[in-house]
Amino acid sequence: MIANIMDISAMIELMSSSHQQIRHASLRFLVELSRSQALGEKIGSATGAILMLIRVKFNHHVDSFAAEKADEILKNLERFPDNIKQMAENGFLDPLLNHLTENDSKVYVAEKASTSIIKMVQSGNTIFRNAAFKALSQISSHHPNGKILLETGILNIMAEMMFTRRIYDELMDSKKEAAAILANVLESGVEHDSIKVNTHGRRLSSDYAVYNIIHMLKNSTPEELNINLIRILLCLTKSPRSMDTIVSVVNETEASYTLIELINNPHEQLGVAVIKLLILLAPHIGNTLVERLCKTRGQPLGLMECPSGTNHITEKQALSARFLAKLPQQNLTLNLALLNNNVVPTILERIFLIQRNGTRTSRHATVYLEGLVGILVRFTTTLYEPQMLFLARTHNLTSVFTELVIKTSSDEVQRLSAIGLENLSLESINLSRPPQIKKTGSKKLFRLPNLLSSRSVETRKMPVLCPVHRGACSSETTFCLIDAKAVERLLVCLDHENDEVVEASMAAICTLLDDKVDVDTSVSLLSEINAIQYVLKVVKEHKQEGLLQKSFWMIEKFLARGGNKSVSDISQDRLLPASLISAFHNGNDSMKQMAENILRHLNRMPTPSATYYSM
Known part of the structure; x- marks a missing residue:
């Protein structure tokens, strides 16, 4: 009844009365009315009502009682989405931010109020801009809003602010906020090739934009801005064209030094982000990154350190190991740097702990294990270097990989272990040598009786020769797969569903059929363990060309x-x-x-x- 006859506009006007008692009375009455479901929406729709209430709320120094009542009325009006939108449009974003905890609210606000909020971002009022940036940051963090925000033109605005906007008297860093919003929307999967970064029509994927983003990456730049810039670059790497540009800029400028140096930054999230980017760049400019890494203070050993001093595996630890594994494996400079820092005992110890405790103890354990095994494989690619050969023998890497090729739940660990066995086995023919029989200095000093000087005694003193490599072999010294009992395990891997695991395992077995070894004997040994049936099954179940060729x-x-x-x-x-x-x-x-x-x-x-x- 009251809702139908009450003139809300008149009551709003009374809030501006020069008489304090009238102002207070109107506010008390509006507090009661705002508690009503019907009247609350009507108050919000009255022309200028919310704007007036916001002004009274923030004039606390003029009339504290009126400010308190206005605040109470606004809180009651927050029950209605349209009222929240009007509050945001009039510069009061706290209700909007409070209601963005639920994804449904974020979608609603993105659809209804994002255009108004973007206008506030472009305004010159620092308080309004700050609040608007916070709202857009929360809205954009909900990925389904990406397409909605793209249609509003937010990406063009944020990109332009990153590259050209300069407001020196602001208390906030608009670049940081703009980069965060742009990164959020790009991570939602929206198309970025059409995004303009300035009024001249330059695109986000252009050389100009990529160069400027990378140029902004510095140790002196605030960590949050660096993180968001790298997040943008990570999104751009999904486009082949943008990836080519990033690779070119990093390779030809000082950016490669900057990225490597950022690994040492104490900010954990920044370290994680930059290593993710470096992993993607490694296949393209790996040798350049190795050169920079080995010239950086504390590296590459820093990537192997465990900052927490505990068995807890962090994301940065796991990604650091993966990065070292992904760098060009045959790069002797990095391999020697790791060897000289005596990292292998640490790697083997951590592999043992992960196997003992299981990968479920940490969500990063599997990635960490794969990285550690990948680092071990590095050393098997440069066995021509005497130090690497000594390392492989000292730590019996053949036995290590033989265990890992079966005792793991990770396809990548199996694949890497098989590759390690292949690399080691390729050296077996070069390391296997006929045994040297020491001649007795004087036959007169000691002579066996005729009855004891039989061939059986001589045979017992002779080392057993490897039938395939034609020399004295062992898993430890010559990396013999037969002595290591690795062949049976590799055959089991041929039953794997993963093409890459099967191909790596078959490549390791193929080293026993190389023309340099005794192929007839090797075929005979493989036939005894039914190897050909495994191979025929591979042909039946896998169609990958490289695998079929092997x-x-x-x-x-x-x-x-x-x-x-x-x-x-x-x-x-x-x-x-x-x-x-x-x-x-x-x-x-x-x-x-x-x-x-x-x-x-x-x-x-x-x-x-x-x-x-x-x-």
Whole structure:
């Protein structure tokens, strides 16, 4: 009833009365009315009502009682979204910020009030701009709002503020806030190639924009701004064109030094962000990054340190290990730097702890384990360096990788371990040597009786020769896969669903069929453990070209060197001919040749020596 007859506008006007009693009476009455569901919305819709209430609220020094009542009325009016929007449009954003805790509210505000808030950002009032930035930061943090905010033009505005906006008398850093909002929206997955960064039409993906973003990255820059700049760059790396630009700028400027130096920054979140970017850059400019890393104080050892001094694995620790593993593995400078800092005992100890405690103890444990194993693999790529060879022998890396290739829940650890075994096994033929028999100085001093000087005694004194490498072998000194009992484990990995794990495991086994070793004996040993059946299953279940090529290579070896049994086993596989014919028609030149050779072995194609007659 009151809602229908009450003139709210008149009551609002009374708040401006020159008589204090009238002002106070009108405010008391409005407090009571604002508690009503019906009247609360009506008060908010009255022309100028919310603006007047905000003015009274902030004039506390003029009339503290009126300010208190106005504040109470505004709180009652917050129950209605339209009222909150009007409060924000009139410079009072606290209610808006308070209601942005729920994602549904963020979506609603993004749809209804973001345009008004953006106008406040562009205004010259520092208080309004500060509050508006906070609101946009919260709205943009909810990824479904990304598309809505993109349509309002927020990205163009934020980018322009980052590059051109200068308001020196502001208490806040508008660049930092703009970068945070831009990063939030980009992380929602919106298209960024169309975003303009200035009035000249320069795009966010342009050389100009990337150069300026990277140029702003400095140790002297506030950590929050550095973090947000790197977040933007991480989003840009998803575009091949932008990635090429980032790689070019970092490689050709001092930015590579800056990025490496930021690793040492005590701000944990900044360190995490910069390492994520460096990991993405490593495949493109890895050697440049290694050079910078090894010239930076405290590095590369700093990436291996455990700041907490506990067994707790941080995200930065895990990413640091991954970064070291992703840098060019054959870079001897980095490998020697790690070796000289004696990191291997620490790596092995941490691998043992993770295996003992399990990866579930920390959400970063798996990434950390993969990084640690990747660092170990580095040392197997430069075994020509005597120090690396000594390290691999001292720590028996063959046995370490043999254990890891099975005892892990990580595909990447299995793949890396197989690669490590392959690298080590490739050196076995060079390290395996016939045993040297020491000659007795004088036969007169000691001579066995004829009955005891038998061949069996001499045989017992002779070291056992490796049938494949034709010399004295061990897993520790010559990295022999047979002595390490690694072959059986690698065969089990051929049953894996992951193509990369299977291919790495097969590559390690292929080292035992190299022309430098005794291939006949190796084929015989592999046949005893039914290796060819694993290979045939790979052909049946995997279609990756590199993997099929290795499989055909092995099958051809077994057919040529394995005798009738291998031919029989292979010819009985009903699905193999179809795979061979497909490769013969569609594969690369190498695949076609191997498929043709195998088909001839199986009498599926005529031999070149066959005589053809024409009519």
